[in-house]
Amino acid sequence: MPRPDLHVPSRLAGRRVLITRSADRARPLAALLHSLGAAPLVLPLIDFERARDQDSLDSALDRLAAGGFDWLVISSITSARVLLEKAAERGTTPAGLVPPATRVAAIGPSSQQVLEAIGLSVHRAPSDRQSAEGLVELWDAGAAQVLLPQADIAAPGLREGLASKGAKVTSVVAYHTVDYPAREEVRLKAELPPAVVLSDDGLTPTLSPDEARSGIGAGTVDAVVAASPSAARRIAQTLLPLGRCRLIAIGRPTAAEASRLGLTVAATANEPTPDGIVAALESVFAYEGNPQ
Numbered sequence: 450m451p452r453p454d455l456h457v458p459s460r461l462a463g464r465r466v467l468i469t470r471s472a473d474r475a476r477p478l479a480a481l482l483h484s485l486g487a488a489p490l491v492l493p494l495i496d497f498e499r500a501r502d503q504d505s506l507d508s509a510l511d512r513l514a515a516g517g518f519d520w521l522v523i524s525s526i527t528s529a530r531v532l533l534e535k536a537a538e539r540g541t542t543p544a545g546l547v548p549p550a551t552r553v554a555a556i557g558p559s560s561q562q563v564l565e566a567i568g569l570s571v572h573r574a575p576s577d578r579q580s581a582e583g584l585v586e587l588w589d590a591g592a593a594q595v596l597l598p599q600a601d602i603a604a605p606g607l608r609e610g611l612a613s614k615g616a617k618v619t620s621v622v623a624y625h626t627v628d629y630p631a632r633e634e635v636r637l638k639a640e641l642p643p644a645v646v647l648s649d650d651g652l653t654p655t656l657s658p659d660e661a662r663s664g665i666g667a668g669t670v671d672a673v674v675a676a677s678p679s680a681a682r683r684i685a686q687t688l689l690p691l692g693r694c695r696l697i698a699i700g701r702p703t704a705a706e707a708s709r710l711g712l713t714v715a716a717t718a719n720e721p722t723p724d725g726i727v728a729a730l731e732s733v734f735a736y737e738g739n740p741q
Contacts, residue, residue: 460731462486465664467673467694469494469680471629472655473641474526478674478723479653485727490670491655494683496631497527497624499534500601509596509621510535514546518619519593521547522554524581524607527637528598529563531623534639544568556584556607557721566642579720580700585610592616598623602679604702626679658687665694672697672715672733674726678706685710697729 464487468475471493479489500506513521523529532543539545544567547553552572555561557579561571575583581604588611595616597608600623608620624637631637656664664670665688672695673688675681681703684696695715698704704717715733718725 460485460734461727464488464671464730464734465490465669466730467492467656467661467664467670468676469674469684470676471496472653474676475653478726481723481727483653487730489653490661490664491653492658492661492673493629493655494658494687495677495679496627496629497530497600497637498627498631498635499637500531500622500624502622506531506535506598506621506623509598509619510546512619513551513596514548516548516550517594518551518596520552520554520595520616522584522595522597522607522611523560523564524556524584524597524599524603526560526563526641527600528623529560529567530637530639530641531598532569533567533641534637537639542568554584556581559722563641579722580702581607581610585614588614588616590614595619596621601625604678606702628683662688665691668693670694672730674730675699675703675707678703681707681710681712685712695733697726697733699726 461482462485466482466487467490468478469492472491475491479491482489512518532546536543536546547569553564553569554573555564555571557574561574564571573584573587575587577583578586585607593616595611595618597618597620599620608618611618661670673684673691674697675684676699696707696712698707698714698717700718700721704714707714716729718729
C-alpha cells in the first residue's frame with residue numbers, strides 16, 4: 450500500500466468516490482482514499498461463479514500438476530481465487546498444483562502480490578505496461594506450453610498475443626462473470642489471504658444501484674471507478690446519466706469499453722493499482738476546489 454505522503458491530500462479531501470467492486474476487493478483502494486480525506490463508497494456490480502464446465506478445468510489442472518505446461522499465466526485476481534478453490538478441493542495448496550519446473554506469469558503487481566501470498570513464485574510480470582499487452586511484450590519467442598485460465602468473457606488479446614510469439618496456449622474457462630449477486634450455490638467463494646485483503650474497517654458504505662443512482666442524480670457522488678470492462682458495461686446499464694460524476698477507468702481496456710458504450714472517461718489509471726487509480730482521480734480534481 451503506498452504511503453499517503455506520496456499524494457496531495459487536499460485534492461481528494463471530501464470527494465465521494467464510488468468503487469464498482471465487492472467490499473473485499475475494494476478495501477485496498479478504499480483504505481487509501483480514506484487516508485487522503487476522501488469518502489469511498491462501494492457498489493458491487495459484478496460477481497463470479499464457478500466454471501460450468503468443471504471437467505475441462507479439472508483436466509487442464511491435472512495436466513498442470515503432471516508437468517504438462519512450461520508456464521501458468523494468471524491474468525486476474527479472480528483466477529488466483531479459482532486456484533485456491535480447486536487446490537482446496539484436492540486437499541492441497543496452489544503450490545501443490547504447480548510443479549517446480551513450471552513457471553508462473555502475471556500481468557501486473559496486484560496479481561503478482563496475490564499469487565505470492567498464496568505460495569506461488571512469479572517469474573515474469575510487466576512493470577511498465579501492467580497489462581496483457583505488457584506481458585506479451587516481455588514474452589520470449591518459442592513453443593512453450595502455456596496454461597491460461599480466464600473468465601468466460603476474457604478478451605482474446607492475451608491468448609492471441611502469446612500465440613503470436615509461438616506459445617502453444619491452452620485457454621480454459623476458469624470462472625464466469627455475472628451480474629451481482631452470483632447464485633449462492635455456484636458463487637466463487639475462495640477468500641484471499643489477509644496479506645492482500647485488508648480487514649473491514651466499517652467505514653466504507655456499500656450501496657445498492659438505486660442508492661448509487663440517487664447520489665449521482667443529486668450530484669453528491671464526485672467520481673465512479675470502473676474496475677473492469679464488465680463493470681463499465683454495468684455502469685452503462687444501471688447508473689446513467691452520470692451528470693457531473695466523473696468516470697475513472699482502471700486501465701486502457703476498461704477505458705476502451707467505456708468509450709465504445711458512449712461514456713465519457715475523465716481519466717485512465719496508468720497502473721491498475723490503488724496508487725494508479727488515486728493518481729488518475731487527483732489529475733481530474735487537481736484544478737478544482739474541495740467540495741463544501
